[in-house]
Ligand code: PEP
């Protein structure tokens with residue numbers, strides 16, 4: 001009897017803890033998977049989603065060529081930064097609105113929905129006018145006014161884990177978006193800072209099954225920022241899908257050596273072709289489709 005009531009008490013405490021933390025993101029209170037929809041692409045269902053494209057939109061010919069490639073190889077969403085969060089103010093900052101216009105232009109020719117980053121509150125209306133999914137970058141994961149503001153938008157949100165943030169903090173960040181009224185949130189593991197120096201970041205593979213267990217939101221992997229090296233991108237992408245991720249976001253460039261940002265981690269056309277064959281195999285092994 002005493003043991004039963006202790007269990008009942010534990011259950012109640014757990015419910016209170018959940019309800020005061022990420023109550024909207026929690027799978028406990030919402031067991032079914034949430035599907036996020038960007039135009040005709042559904043994220044979080046049986047079909048894996050591949051978001052691919054350059055780190056940054058650089059020129060009309062660059063984004064045209066990459067968009068064609070991405071489409072031809074079977075990816076379903078085109079990525080490309082127009083506003084770039086760069087460590088150095090002297091580095092390429094992105095083409096801004098011009099970049100957004102180029103993205104909208106290639107969306108027309110390829111039919112691929114667009115994902116691009118919104119860096120600040122003031123940019124939300126502009127970026128929303130061109131993009132199908134708003135990306136909140138790792139450096140903004142805990143920009144709470146920005147999270148609340150994109151929560152008021154009707155666009156799907158891709159929320160990247162901060163490089164120094166815990167899984168719990170990622171879920172609390174998602175909670176801000178959900179609480180503001182937008183339940184179209186995709187979570188993204190993109191690697192965290194550790195003592196390891198052989199890779200740009202340490203891709204936290206644990207985060208994938210842990211997030212799938214804790215939340216009903218779709219979870220995708222970014223093996224490009226997670227490793228910082230094109231050579232290791234396919235292995236980590238396969239591992240992430242095997243661990244239960246709903247898709248990947250991957251950087252691709254027709255000429256990585258000349259890329260204005262993140263060239264070292266961008267797949268070239270041959271590598272991207274092989275990558276997509278890998279994704280096809282691993283999707284079948286996981287009883288999913290591509
Ligand atoms: C990016 O997607 O190019 C990017 C800047 O990602 P992150 O915010 O994860 O560093």
Ligand code: MN
Nearest residue numbers: 055251261262
């Ligand atoms: Mn990048």
